[in-house]
Amino acid sequence: MKNSPAFVIGAGAILFAALAFVPFYVDGYGLALAIGIASYTILATAWALFSGPTRYISLATVAFFGVGAYTVAVLGEVLPWPLVMLVAAINGMLLALVVGLSTLRLAGIYFVIFTFGLTELIKQLVTWYEVKITRTVGRYVFLDIDQQTIYWQLLALAAILFLVGYLIGRSRLGFALRIIGGDETVARHVGIDTTHAKVALFVLSALFMTLTGAIMAPRWTYIDPAIAFNPQVSFQAVIMALLGGVQRLWGPVLGVIPMTLLFEYLNANFPNYFILILGIVFMLIVYLLPQGVAGAVSSLRAWSRRDGKSVEEAR
Numbered sequence: 001m002k003n004s005p006a007f008v009i010g011a012g013a014i015l016f017a018a019l020a021f022v023p024f025y026v027d028g029y030g031l032a033l034a035i036g037i038a039s040y041t042i043l044a045t046a047w048a049l050f051s052g053p054t055r056y057i058s059l060a061t062v063a064f065f066g067v068g069a070y071t072v073a074v075l076g077e078v079l080p081w082p083l084v085m086l087v088a089a090i091n092g093m094l095l096a097l098v099v100g101l102s103t104l105r106l107a108g109i110y111f112v113i114f115t116f117g118l119t120e121l122i123k124q125l126v127t128w129y130e131v132k133i134t135r136t137v138g139r140y141v142f143l144d145i146d147q148q149t150i151y152w153q154l155l156a157l158a159a160i161l162f163l164v165g166y167l168i169g170r171s172r173l174g175f176a177l178r179i180i181g182g183d184e185t186v187a188r189h190v191g192i193d194t195t196h197a198k199v200a201l202f203v204l205s206a207l208f209m210t211l212t213g214a215i216m217a218p219r220w221t222y223i224d225p226a227i228a229f230n231p232q233v234s235f236q237a238v239i240m241a242l243l244g245g246v247q248r249l250w251g252p253v254l255g256v257i258p259m260t261l262l263f264e265y266l267n268a269n270f271p272n273y274f275i276l277i278l279g280i281v282f283m284l285i286v287y288l289l290p291q292g293v294a295g296a297v298s299s300l301r302a303w304s305r306r307d308g309k310s311v312e313e314a315r
Helices: 006-017 028-054 061-073 081-103 107-132 147-169 172-182 184-190 194-220 234-244 251-269 271-288 290-312
Strands: none
Touching: 028 061, 028 081, 028 147, 028 172, 028 194, 028 234, 028 251, 028 290, 061 107, 061 194, 061 234, 081 107, 081 184, 081 194, 081 271, 107 251, 147 234, 184 194, 184 251, 234 251, 234 271, 234 290, 251 290
């Protein structure tokens, strides 16, 4: 009963409905923190949606995030907000489609390096265009969208992401991706079109990252390439997802909440050492919790069940 689709979806709907009241019970700082947690929940979960089953480590998160933010910076005062979001989604999906078809035949460290370089390439292209064509470095974003609305939009996007992720996990696509993650050669031999499966999920993951960047853009007021394409966003999303665990849809959330609080503290108190500490945190997570918190909890439960069975058999 508890694992039935109706129960899971209903419980999720109640949870997100309750979270919608958060802005009424927190101050300005609390709302800003809630927005940060909501945005990284989407980024880390969207990253895990692709990288979890396929085991491809992507560092292109901020490339799509930045495309969404810059779409708003360029079109925010020209088009209605729903249309701006639609254009941002199309831009992100087209970029992901091109990147996916070009690079998802790579594997291991080659894919990691390419996705990291992709972010820097897009950042430099945007910078060149702004300096040479528009004769400016950044853009101002003046939109009548308050912090509460940004939070609610992020919450709605997160709800859609979890629903989509849950449905994919129960679909043939999700099953095919788990086989690909286990052994891609075996997946090809059993007739799975590995390229199409990986590209489809990569594009879907990029869609949510792009929309997150678009929703967050009005918070900054001013956007330039260094802000929109800050590589820290990619690394933080990966660290949060790995800490929480990528083998469960809800796993990344277990990493987002403590890491958001930690990064907030580090940025405020140790800004000059933030990157160094970020690297140390990453190494500790990989060494101490290779399966993340969710994986550790699952292993502990499995061990408890085996131990309980052993006791019963001994009796």
